[in-house]
Amino acid sequence: MQIRAGNALAKVCKVFWLLFYIAAFVLSIIGYIWNLTALSTVFKSMFMPCISLLAYFLWPRPLTKPYYLLQCAFVMAWLGDVLIGLSLTWPVFFVPGGYAFFCQHAFYIWLNLLACGSPSSLLSVPYWGLPHLPYFMLLTISYFSKVHIALRIQHSIYAVMLCTSFLTAFYRTAWEGRRAKYFLTVCGFGAFVCSDILISIDAFMWRLSQLEGAAILLTYYVAQTMICLGVTPEKPEDYELGKLVVKAGAVSTPREEARVEKRRCMGAI
DSSP: HHHHHHHHHHHHHHHHHHHHHHHHHHHHHHHHHOHHHHHHHHHHHHHHHHHHHHHHHHSOOOOOHHHHHHHHHHHHHHHHHHHHHTTOOOGEEEEEHHHHHHHHHHHHHHHHHHOOOOOOGOOSSHHTTTHHHHHHHHHHHHHSOOOOHHHHHHHHHHHHHHHHHHHHHHHHHHHTTTTTHHHHHHHHHHHHHHHHHHIIIIIOOOOOOHHHHHHHHHHHHHHHHHHHHHHEEEEEGGGTTSOEEEEEEEEOOOHHHHHHHHHHHHOOO
8 A cells, every 4th residue: 555655656746747847948948038037047947956856766776876976967057057047137147157067067077987988999080079079169169259368268168078078978878889878868968069059159159039049948958858868877787887897917897798708608508
């Protein structure tokens, strides 16, 4: 009886979560398009708590270190959303908001590196060149615009962190055999880059229309959702399978060891 009550309560919680997620997603974009600043700011600040709950629902038990790193990233993203929203009225909050997003990407990088194995397969141009193209775009926009030098420097540092998190997502993809979950991660960081390129264009080059600016929120929400779905493991030990192991002078991983053992058993049969 208690188990059934617990399951019913869990279902009710998930339904309420879905309603809040849709409300935050839709109403913040509507508020932005119609220039309803209060509506957009309030519901945008609700979005990252919804993503945090999504990670809590999906993450396999027991909760491990990568889970807490992900939640720290989400807290920084929420803080950045709140501070950037306040900066519309009090511009002094803009720079702290930017640094909150900087910290968010630091946690994302740490999380991605936990799932990385040997980087030897990442020396080709696609892995190293592609993620840095958005960085050069952001850097160019920043330095060729007539803005304060301090803002240029902050923007450039943030661009480096953003594209490094994108790059480490490629590390994760190469190591995990291009599984669908990890493509979600890469696409999520790609959407993040698109969102920030639009922000850079709006801030440093020309003002976007309200409808065009709504694409900033849309790509940001898609990015955070895809990252959450992508980095959530299927099993708690998934983040352990990328760790390097030195055995008899050779560098391998637990995943490689398992594959070798499976082939050895098949050969013995």
